[in-house]
Amino acid sequence: MTENSPLVFKYADIKAEGGLNVKLSPSPELYADAFDSRTTLKRIDLELDFSVGGDSILLEGKVSAELQLECSRCADPVTRVFEDSFDEVYPDTVECIDAREVVRETAGLLAPIKVLCSETCKGRCLVCGINRNKQTCSCKTDKTSPFEALKGLRVEDRKKPGNKI
Numbered sequence: 001m002t003e004n005s006p007l008v009f010k011y012a013d014i015k016a017e018g019g020l021n022v023k024l025s026p027s028p029e030l031y032a033d034a035f036d037s038r039t040t041l042k043r044i045d046l047e048l049d050f051s052v053g054g055d056s057i058l059l060e061g062k063v064s065a066e067l068q069l070e071c072s073r074c075a076d077p078v079t080r081v082f083e084d085s086f087d088e089v090y091p092d093t094v095e096c097i098d099a100r101e102v103v104r105e106t107a108g109l110l111a112p113i114k115v116l117c118s119e120t121c122k123g124r125c126l127v128c129g130i131n132r133n134k135q136t137c138s139c140k141t142d143k144t145s146p147f148e149a150l151k152g153l154r155v156e157d158r159k160k161p162g163n164k165i
């Protein structure tokens with residue numbers, strides 16, 4: 001255990017001070033392993049607020065992280081800031097308050113399952129793979145799409161006179 005970490009605090013020090021509020025921005029490399037890709041986390045800002053109770057200390061933390069993700073439709077990089085908070089209670093039987101793990105867990109859960117570069121992202125052409133937000137191609141994706149073909153069939157079936165369901 002690295003006692004020198006800026007996220008490890010002496011219980012007695014905080015109690016003596018009657019509380020503590022710190023803002024810090026640790027190196028993103030320290031939390032890179034909380035994400036699927038080591039390049040996801042670009043910046044992390046923390047606010048830690050310690051309140052002293054009778055026989056415990058309450059830590060209320062805010063984690064704000066800039067993440068570089070991939071657009072779920074076109075796979076272009078999307079950089080956005082996500083935030084979440086946590087709280088944790090430490091009994092006065094502990095010597096140190098180590099906030100590293102709870103920060104890592106909170107940060108790791110910030111990445112959404114899906115993210116879009118824009119609500120109107122056109123995605124990539126299924127035939128040639130170009131990014132349709134930036135280029136146009138002449139591929140006939142409508143006719144080759146299995147879903148479009150299926151839609152056509154259903155409409156025709158319904159239109160047929162005397163079609164029994």
Ligand SMILES: [Zn+2]
Nearest residue numbers: 071074117121
């Ligand atoms: Zn996109």
Ligand SMILES: [Zn+2]
Nearest residue numbers: 125128137139
């Ligand atoms: Zn194409």
